[in-house]
Amino acid sequence: MFKGILIDKDEAGYRAAVRDIDESQLPDGDVTVRVQYSTLNYKDGLAITGKGPVVRKFPMVPGIDLVGTVESSSHPDWQAGDAVVLNGWGVGEGHWGGLAQKARLKGDWLVPLPAAFTPQQAMAIGTAGYTAMLCVLALERHGVTPDQGEIVVTGAAGGVGSVAVALLAKLGYTVAAVTGRAAEADYLKQLGAASIVDRAELAAPGRPLAKERWAGAVDVVGSHVLANVCAATKYGGVVAACGLAGGMDLPASVAPFILRGVTLAGVDSVMCPRPRRLEAWQRLARDLDPGLLAAMTREIALADAIPTAARLLEGQVRGRVVVDVNR
Template sequence: MRALIVRKEGDGKPVAGVEDISEDMLPEAEVTVAVEYSTVNYKDGLCIGPGGGLVRKYPHIPGIDFAGTVEASSDARYAPGDKVVLTGWRVGEAHWGGYAEKARVRADWLVPLPEGLTTRAAMAVGTAGFTAMLAVMALEDHGLTPGHGEVLVTGAAGGVGSVATAILAAKGYDVAGVTGRPEQADYLKSLGASRIVAREELNETTKRPLEAETWAGCVDAVGGAMLARVLGQMKYGGSVAAVGLAGGADLPATVIPFLLRGVNLLGIDSVMQPYDARVRAWEQIAANLPMDKLEAMVTPATLADLPGLGRDILKGQVKGRVVVDVTA
């Protein structure tokens, strides 16, 4: 079987390359999956390259998500021929992941592929899209409905932001997409964004704890000073779903938006989500994500492309979703 293997050289520097390895090298677990597609996420870039403290030991197979067909299973929930998808559970980080023609994982980590999705479409969604749907679900669970004002998406041209923009627009929301790349304006409008907000308008801190009430909701992939600024611009009772920290882990904010406007800051974790929440999110994806918009986000890739893509995504140079055909 072919796999992208990351090994450490004598100087301790990780080096990635495609190799032929024995299936016997796969870890012990209940289900063996013939992997068809995977994706490229920021964590994948770390695991392909510097490690980022995520990889426990080498050699390592990255790939934090994948979709494919069950080949063998000792768990009654899955049988050969079943289509499945996996995201999270530290697969591709602490455990060998999806950048290989086969993966062996725990049955508890898998979700049946929902009706209406192919394995390729599932990985066009991937961890980023799954996280985006969790964020939209959390906003709606906290009262967000169409017609109450603009919903802001920060880091809108990235993987999570692209899918969040498409989902929200398809649900009837007015979406304002934030990007620091003006050349992505047409791309974001094609996904359904009704207006583009320049990153420079939001990435500076302000001494004012509250500004004009502007946003009915927000999916934030940036964190840092931008998240602090957005909190002070939320409408009364509005919520921000925090999904990332591209702009930093610090939050230079005050409690005033929470106390005077009843603003909610909702943390979104996609790694350890329980099974029922995963199934609900994937069903919502199949029902609400427009497939034509999804396809417009996709850049195809192969295992051989991954070392370069890993470097690119760490530099913020990857747009939308990369779908890796593991069999190509």
């Protein structure tokens, strides 16, 4: 038996609770992992609270991230004792995830824990940090360099935003951090932000084209914020879009794309191919200051993940939440 958060939906309603789970209930997979840490991401918040149609079958163990040690394996790449990390692949949605003390997974979904990080640090990064790195890689692939001007990061006090600010600043970019929480200004400047932008400037409907302001962007919000970011991006600039915290809609026009040559680069972390995942983790090991992880991370126990999920969706959680599944 092991402990985990189990989500059920039946005549009694939708509910999530910490339960004792028999190992025989684990889903199919060729690698069994003894989990050390998981995380809480926006998608986990939706899954645990039921406020979004994230979970595709029941019962379900949520948790799109995990780090741990291989307990047993029939996969050729992994053997008992290997330290591994998992992000995405539909885990916590259609396949039992990381918010439990054990997980059974497909070996093809795993990547080795980088030597530069402890297990706790790997989850302080988690899907949020790995997604932020994918966004930075997208900007680089499209030729955005530090000398071209400011990079704006929306939702900057959240998980993806916090890591994106830290990464971009370390790489020499001038970062404008967007937040609706004025109290987080000092925190964001500690991570490397050069300026703070009030989210209210971008949250309302705007013009098809605005004054050219940014050379590039990392957007986790979507909706009017993304539309306004695109409208204010400089000629030839690039916007990496990876989130929908403000909505799935995009009330924009084609003007930035056909009049300024702006590129809207979609970034997906869930089904991202393995070579790009490995590149992202290698770059995180090189370009993310581990000393900043402590400033953006809070650790909680497994049972605390349920109430914290609700606060995360309400925008009350700063940075990253690491879950110690063994306490």
